[in-house]
Amino acid sequence: MTQSILTQNKTAYFKGLKCKECGTEYKAEAIHVCEMCFGPLEVNYDFSSLKGRITRKEIESGPNSIWRYRQFLPVETNDPIDMGTGMTPLLKSHRLARQLGLENLYIKNDAVNMPTLSFKDRVVSVALTRARELGFTTVSCASTGNLANSTAAIAAHAGLDCCVFIPSDLEAGKVIGTLVYAPTLMAVHGNYDQVNRLCSEVANTHGWGFVNINLRPYYSEGSKTLGYEVIEQLGWELPDHIVAPLASGSLFTKIYKGFNEFVEVGLVEGKPVRFSGAQAEGCSPIAQAYKEGRDFINPVKPNTVAKSLAIGNPADAVYALDIARKTNGQIESVTDAEIIAGMKLLAETEGIFTETAGGTTIAVLKKLVEAGKINPDEKTVVYITGNGLKTMEAVQGYISEPFTIEANLDSFERALERSRTLERLDWEPVLV
Amino acid sequence: MSIKVLIPTPLQKLTNDKATVECQADTISALLESLDQNCPGIKARLCDDQGELRRFVNFYVNNEDIRFLEGKSTALQDGDEVSIIPAIAGG
Numbered sequence: 001m002t003q004s005i006l007t008q009n010k011t012a013y014f015k016g017l018k019c020k021e022c023g024t025e026y027k028a029e030a031i032h033v034c035e036m037c038f039g040p041l042e043v044n045y046d047f048s049s050l051k052g053r054i055t056r057k058e059i060e061s062g063p064n065s066i067w068r069y070r071q072f073l074p075v076e077t078n079d080p081i082d083m084g085t086g087m088t089p090l091l092k093s094h095r096l097a098r099q100l101g102l103e104n105l106y107i108k109n110d111a112v113n114m115p116t117l118s119f120k121d122r123v124v125s126v127a128l129t130r131a132r133e134l135g136f137t138t139v140s141c142a143s144t145g146n147l148a149n150s151t152a153a154i155a156a157h158a159g160l161d162c163c164v165f166i167p168s169d170l171e172a173g174k175v176i177g178t179l180v181y182a183p184t185l186m187a188v189h190g191n192y193d194q195v196n197r198l199c200s201e202v203a204n205t206h207g208w209g210f211v212n213i214n215l216r217p218y219y220s221e222g223s224k225t226l227g228y229e230v231i232e233q234l235g236w237e238l239p240d241h242i243v244a245p246l247a248s249g250s251l252f253t254k255i256y257k258g259f260n261e262f263v264e265v266g267l268v269e270g271k272p273v274r275f276s277g278a279q280a281e282g283c284s285p286i287a288q289a290y291k292e293g294r295d296f297i298n299p300v301k302p303n304t305v306a307k308s309l310a311i312g313n314p315a316d317a318v319y320a321l322d323i324a325r326k327t328n329g330q331i332e333s334v335t336d337a338e339i340i341a342g343m344k345l346l347a348e349t350e351g352i353f354t355e356t357a358g359g360t361t362i363a364v365l366k367k368l369v370e371a372g373k374i375n376p377d378e379k380t381v382v383y384i385t386g387n388g389l390k391t392m393e394a395v396q397g398y399i400s401e402p403f404t405i406e407a408n409l410d411s412f413e414r415a416l417e418r419s420r421t422l423e424r425l426d427w428e429p430v431l432v
Numbered sequence: 433m434s435i436k437v438l439i440p441t442p443l444q445k446l447t448n449d450k451a452t453v454e455c456q457a458d459t460i461s462a463l464l465e466s467l468d469q470n471c472p473g474i475k476a477r478l479c480d481d482q483g484e485l486r487r488f489v490n491f492y493v494n495n496e497d498i499r500f501l502e503g504k505s506t507a508l509q510d511g512d513e514v515s516i517i518p519a520i521a522g523g
Binding site: 021037200296301315 | 438440441442443445477478486487488489490492495497499500515517518519
């Protein structure tokens with residue numbers, strides 16, 4: 001009885017899972033690796049019934065969240081976990097654009113995504129909705145911080161038990177921003193790659209749903225919404241060029257997939273879009289492979305201020321390399337100093353405080369413009385995926401100090417004069 | 433020389449659902465042959481037609497990725513632990 005009611009309430013366009021390497025098909029269960037060739041499994045859809053039938057209007061009248069694209073996501077329920085995730089602002093940049101010499105720059109601002117201020121809320125909303133459908137009562141993840149925040153928060157909202165694993169050296173904001181939701185938090189001595197390896201050994205022993213391991217095929221699909229939203233917010237048009245951060249490479253490949261799916265079903269007119277990726281020099285296995293013309297990566301041991309990008313053995317690197325090359329994009333890396341400067345530049349010109357990953361992306365955008373790799377009139381979208389309040393340590397010592405004054409006019413006037421002197425000192429070198 | 437090998441779930445059908453297997457081998461290459469004798473067919477899952485490790489397979493010797501060591505020639509000592517781990521998305 002219950003079963004049939006549930007079935008009536010379901011409309012799914014995904015058929016199962018399929019190996020991205022050898023094409024072997026599997027049922028839509030909690031598995032992520034092909035038994036035949038170890039390739040990653042990806043959700044397999046049949047959009048033929050949506051083709052030419054789904055309308056822009058239908059999507060626009062949906063919820064103000066990622067769930068307006070539900071038909072394109074791997075869940076069966078009509079009642080997903082919806083905390084208002086997605087539909088973050090797409091800002092037309094004026095001041096940053098002018099500073100860089102670009103005329104058509106947009107900023108997709110997931111620093112204000114809900115509920116935990118990073119793009120991870122998109123993937124976790126999808127993963128936990130699917131986890132519930134598959135019958136999991138405990139969810140888990142290996143995380144560089146943002147994913148831990150998101151998994152713990154959305155699990156709390158959905159009433160799921162939660163155990164998350166992080167490297168023990170994470171920024172305080174990311175640790176507190178996880179613990180407040182009262183999950184079990186394991187801080188592992190080691191880097192993210194070691195945490196990940198531990199989790200893949202734990203994954204199948206406790207019957208938990210690991211969002212980025214056994215639920216990964218569902219989880220990663222959530223990033224497609226960063227592609228869909230940009231199309232919709234540009235007035236149902238594709239951009240000419242996107243710049244996004246690269247950690248595992250998954251986000252990058254899913255934005256590409258999202259664009260292609262909307263072209264496939266006829267929601268947007270197809271055209272070439274260039275895909276450029278951003279890495280931190282202290283963890284740049286994909287950028288190194290790109291420069292050296294390799295189609296495989298050599299893993300590295302991360303050492304960078306951009307901890308949310310510190311994946312030394314990125315799983316989707318080969319696909320990210322392929323996309324950047326075939327779309328005539330670039331993969332570039334920047335130093336920690338450039339990353340901090342990128343964070344400050346975005347804050348000072350656009351009023352957006354992003355974390356180190358966003359600083360990396362802005363710094364790479366700047367580097368590509370200066371190298372003549374982005375035309376000034378290209379419609380360029382830069383993806384800001386996380387919030388600076390979580391990584392305040394990164395900018396400490398690089399921003400100014402407050403003027404501490406007495407509560408009287410004299411003290412204020414003296415401090416104001418002093419601040420103007422400082423300002424002059426600041427821009428004098430620029431004028432020379 | 434006895435080596436303990438941790439087998440990932442996708443391969444446990446070939447090891448009678450066992451999560452660990454004991455092997456005799458002095459390098460990773462030799463370990464692949466030894467594994468294949470104990471669990472026929474397992475090498476074909478881990479290596480491509482040229483005999484190279486597939487690109488989404490990671491081997492670790494005592495917690496270190498063999499790509500930081502000598503790759504398939506990495507020497508093994510008695511009591512070493514080898515993990516076979518699929519590549520994982522981030523973070």
